[in-house]
Amino acid sequence: MQATSNPSDSVLGLLKAGGLRMTPQRRAIVAEIMATKGHISPTDLARRVRARVPGVNASTIYRTLDLLEEYGVLSHAHLEAGAEYHHRAEGRHVHLTCSNCGWEDALSLQEAGALQKLISKHRAFSPDLTHFAISGLCGSCRGPSR
């Protein structure tokens, strides 16, 4: 019944290999992050981590998020509501967000490939379309006539 390898282990190992220490807070934060799919807002994360380990301070959350970004586990992106973190592996997609109703969707990087090519063709610039969302109007908000 023992979990021989849960999703947190590889990340914890990575941190350990970097000479970092394993504290209960860090374990709890990593565990909560690994259990989360999609967007991770620092505030929400803090709330959920405290459900596991009461008393974890917000500054610890922020410091750990920075750390995990340095170690390549997380990335952050900018959405209408502000900054948001996501698993680097999972986050390889382009956020689409409707400015009218808040509807959200995503393009896979594969789907976005043509976009990237178009931009890099135009300028000496390699776009990372995952970093900022793309705002716009979704099908419903654009109007039923079309």
Added chain:
Amino acid sequence: MQATSNPSDSVLGLLKAGGLRMTPQRRAIVAEIMATKGHISPTDLARRVRARVPGVNASTIYRTLDLLEEYGVLSHAHLEAGAEYHHRAEGRHVHLTCSNCGWEDALSLQEAGALQKLISKHRAFSPDLTHFAISGLCGSCRGPSR
């Protein structure tokens, strides 16, 4: 020597036509905005307006920015540093920003046309590429080898 028509006039006229009142603060804010090209951050704007009319409160700045956005004079976009306003007419471009060195450039909407088409073809979604910047690596930061 009298300015028969300075750039502020049309905007002030627009506000007046909307039944709004012309206060010295509003004049100063509009004048400063019309004299600004490119990005307008609320904080910077406040500083510059106070140089013209001392004592203008930050809340007045924010209220006026909202107003000008409602009237279609300004739009806001999201860059790495946070929210930023720009002239709606002038701002019809896609911000490119280098995540490494901060270099900034822009694509005209004409140049971005193909991007928009590509996205709307993929989904029932009309993108507004001006609203969020596009992050990436500029030519220099991408490496001299290519």
Added chain:
DNA sequence: GTATATGCAAAGGTTTTGCACAGCC
């Protein structure tokens, strides 16, 4: 005179920082 705009002060929210102590290794 009246409705609107402003200033002021406070609050709200997120994120950062300095410092002393706790605790991992």
Added chain:
DNA sequence: GGCTGTGCAAAACCTTTGCATATAC
């Protein structure tokens, strides 16, 4: 035992809001 990580408290920002007063019309 030494150094790192955490909590705490405070501060730094940015932005919003309620209310009384000032003022444009």
